[in-house]
Amino acid sequence: MSKLRVAVLGAKGRIGSEAVRAVEAADDLELVAALGRGDKLETLVEAGAQVVVELTTPDAVMENLDFCLRHGIHGVVGTTGWTDERLAQLRTWLDAAPGAGVLIAPNFSIGAVLTMRFAQQAARFFESAEIIELHHPNKADAPSGTAARTAQLIAEARAEAGCPPQPDATRTALDGARGADVDGVPVHSVRLRGLLAHQEVLLGGVGETLTIRHDSLHHSSFMPGILLGVRRVVDTPGLTVGLENFLDLG
Ligand SMILES: NC(=O)C1=CN([C@@H]2O[C@H](COP(=O)(O)OP(=O)(O)OC[C@H]3O[C@@H](n4cnc5c(N)ncnc54)[C@H](O)[C@@H]3O)[C@@H](O)[C@H]2O)C=CC1
Numbered sequence: 001m002s003k004l005r006v007a008v009l010g011a012k013g014r015i016g017s018e019a020v021r022a023v024e025a026a027d028d029l030e031l032v033a034a035l036g037r038g039d040k041l042e043t044l045v046e047a048g049a050q051v052v053v054e055l056t057t058p059d060a061v062m063e064n065l066d067f068c069l070r071h072g073i074h075g076v077v078g079t080t081g082w083t084d085e086r087l088a089q090l091r092t093w094l095d096a097a098p099g100a101g102v103l104i105a106p107n108f109s110i111g112a113v114l115t116m117r118f119a120q121q122a123a124r125f126f127e128s129a130e131i132i133e134l135h136h137p138n139k140a141d142a143p144s145g146t147a148a149r150t151a152q153l154i155a156e157a158r159a160e161a162g163c164p165p166q167p168d169a170t171r172t173a174l175d176g177a178r179g180a181d182v183d184g185v186p187v188h189s190v191r192l193r194g195l196l197a198h199q200e201v202l203l204g205g206v207g208e209t210l211t212i213r214h215d216s217l218h219h220s221s222f223m224p225g226i227l228l229g230v231r232r233v234v235d236t237p238g239l240t241v242g243l244e245n246f247l248d249l250g
């Protein structure tokens, strides 16, 4: 069987360099290009890439995906910065590229995906829900893409169940003291030397709390998810948001 031809964009970055090694080590995949900032995207076409793993920056990701889809190349995207407007734009590019697929994964690690699922399941049973995400201090964006997605999922589950807004009697607060409001869920971002990627979802009800915590201790935690995404996206046309769609979570 011929190997799937894979390219990595952001190949010199923290996660991109790990992805290069993971693709190289996979028997069924061939790394045909590893591009960094300033490298020509035409290299992807010359190299015959079938799937691009996009791990760059929110500033670069849209131009890169536009190019890939215009050339019929599938995308597995870990880069953050997704808004409703960006997703709508991506859908129009996908409509013009029949057969092409893009996976956007706010987080590729299985533990983080499960954290999101458990939080979504638990959300309707608790009056209060807040998120603390903790990352290395070199991270460029806040809140993390994972925390933003977790908050959206919690908010959707609460709205579906008819939950009222969260209790919060705060009347005066220093700017930022209550975190960022993501769909009504406060999200607090910590940037600390020594950390990699961590998240706590705090849920509170009368007389009890539930804390769901996940820790990525090394970038290797993201690799099985990236490889799964690469193998599945080629048979999944259109837009897929969330690695959970490629996991049999029930
Ligand atoms: N979904 C997930 O599971 C994960 C997502 N991420 C996200 O991935 C992105 C990258 O994270 P890090 O590796 O920590 O950042 P980083 O700053 O170490 O790496 C980004 C790399 O992309 C390169 N780059 C910038 N513009 C480019 C372009 N136009 N073409 C090719 N390369 C370009 C930069 O030079 C840099 O080497 C961030 O948005 C981060 O939040 C990171 C870890 C896990």
Ligand SMILES: O=C(O)C1=N[C@H](C(=O)O)C[C@H](O)C1
Pocket: 080, 106, 107, 108, 135, 139, 140, 143, 144, 145, 146, 147, 196, 197, 198
């Ligand atoms: O920048 C990172 O490191 C990470 N970014 C993603 C995010 O913003 O959620 C995924 C993970 O948290 C690591």
